[in-house]
């Protein structure tokens with residue numbers, strides 16, 4: 473069974489980022505970049521499934537500038553077999569990403585696409601579902617547990633608890649935080665993975681964006697708070713603010 | 717231009733008035749039975765094609781289903797709208813709420829919105845829409861962990877606990893006990909969820925629930941950007957933490973440096989008086 477794992481290069485989720493001075497976008501100068509944490513969970517899951525014998529080949533794909541090679545190399549070091557970079561500097565929205573990924577899926581014919589439920593930069597939570605829709609596939613979003621047998625059985629997070637769904641192949645799974653904790657890959661592992669194949673392709677067309685970020689600002693700041701010295705003072709202040 | 721408001725339950729319909737008012741378009745509202753995303757989109761695609769805007773309250777269910785629908789309709793989508801600039805321009809949080817983006821859309825658009833970003837006005841009357849379709853996903857089990865406590869998303873008081881609540885029993889006794897005495901909902905950090913202390917559906921933050929209660933009490937929570945993303949719209953944020961330098965104190969309206977195991981029971985008694 474072949475699994476395709478799309479990954480996105482994002483600013484380190486623990487870094488502090490700010491809008492550009494003119495508010496036209498996000499200032500990422502000097503920022504460290506990582507695999508989107510949810511996508512890294514998807515890579516890890518695919519690798520664990522391969523280690524269990526349920527998966528035979530893992531292909532990772534990223535759409536973006538040549539800088540995304542760094543994240544693809546890391547995914548190879550975690551255990552993916554080969555990587556594809558769909559190289560473009562274009563600013564894409566989720567529908568655009570989904571249509572470029574659809575081309576890759578059609579060329580690669582995986583039984584499963586596994587990807588993060590959202591990217592920690594734009595927090596959109598759209599691309600996986602849109603890709604499933606464009607392919608006409610069934611999907612299981614927000615996976616907390618995945619079992620791959622004659623069908624895919626996925627325990628998914630819901631607003632009120634959990635739900636178990638069974639899907640025939642091909643299908644699309646988006647990954648949530650509880651699914652696994654990605655392994656740590658040390659530098660030698662990343663260097664060793666340099667011998668694994670990484671193929672670059674150009675997109676056949678650049679999809680026109682249907683959503684465009686026109687400005688970025690800081691959220692309204694909350695008025696500065698204060699520390700109180702005792703529980704009594706805290707209780708009094710809560711009552712005084714009429715918060716009960 | 718016309719809006720189709722989709723409610724997955726009555727609470728969605730009750731919370732949608734403010735968004736509809738802000739959008740300012742003529743609107744139809746429907747309430748439909750729960751079904752997997754592909755079935756949802758198939759049931760709705762034809763009806764939805766008659767509208768320029770299709771919107772629902774943000775939830776895991778709406779993100780799952782509405783994004784699939786946007787894929788079927790091949791149209792734009794805006795997730796977690798917190799403001800309407802115009803019918804083709806919306807404000808939404810990015811980078812765990814550390815910034816707000818203004819997004820312009822082209823053509824038909826699917827929207828999920830956070831009711832806390834909009835005025836509290838009367839809800840809408842939603843007509844039943846009972847079309848269902850076959851799905852490729854077969855639901856074999858559904859575990860709803862209703863706690864009998866108020867819903868996190870709409871509770872007036874939320875008390876949340878973090879990593880220091882070492883076990884599920886402790887979390888339930890200390891945070892749950894406090895919540896019950898106050899009629900509050902219970903929330904948790906990812907650290908608490910990850911270590912199995914609290915169930916996943918209680919996670920508050922960037923990738924969990926977004927809450928906007930009158931009173932949010934954070935007990936043993938450091939105040940990560942990802943957690944703060946879920947609580948910023950609370951009216952009053954109270955932090956209890958043993959570390960005077962914890963980042964949560966920068967964002968809290970009221971902070972007390974102290975041990976939550978001592979502070980919460982005392983606070984409970986004092987607030988009851």
Ligand SMILES: Cc1cc2nc3c(=O)[nH]c(=O)nc-3n(C[C@H](O)[C@H](O)[C@H](O)COP(=O)(O)OP(=O)(O)OC[C@H]3O[C@@H](n4cnc5c(N)ncnc54)[C@H](O)[C@@H]3O)c2cc1C
Pocket residue numbers: 485509510592877878879880904905906907908919920921922923924925935936937938939940941942943946956957958959962974975976977
């Ligand atoms: C992609 C991604 C998404 C994430 N999404 C979320 C999310 O949605 N929600 C979320 O919450 N996190 C999220 N996180 C995790 C987040 O970065 C933090 O790791 C997490 O919020 C920390 O939880 P915590 O405050 O419970 O634990 P810690 O950071 O360990 O803080 C515990 C605090 O408790 C205090 N303390 C210890 N003992 C006591 C005591 N006896 N009394 C009082 N205080 C005490 C300590 O001083 C400390 O400040 C996400 C992370 C990533 C990378």
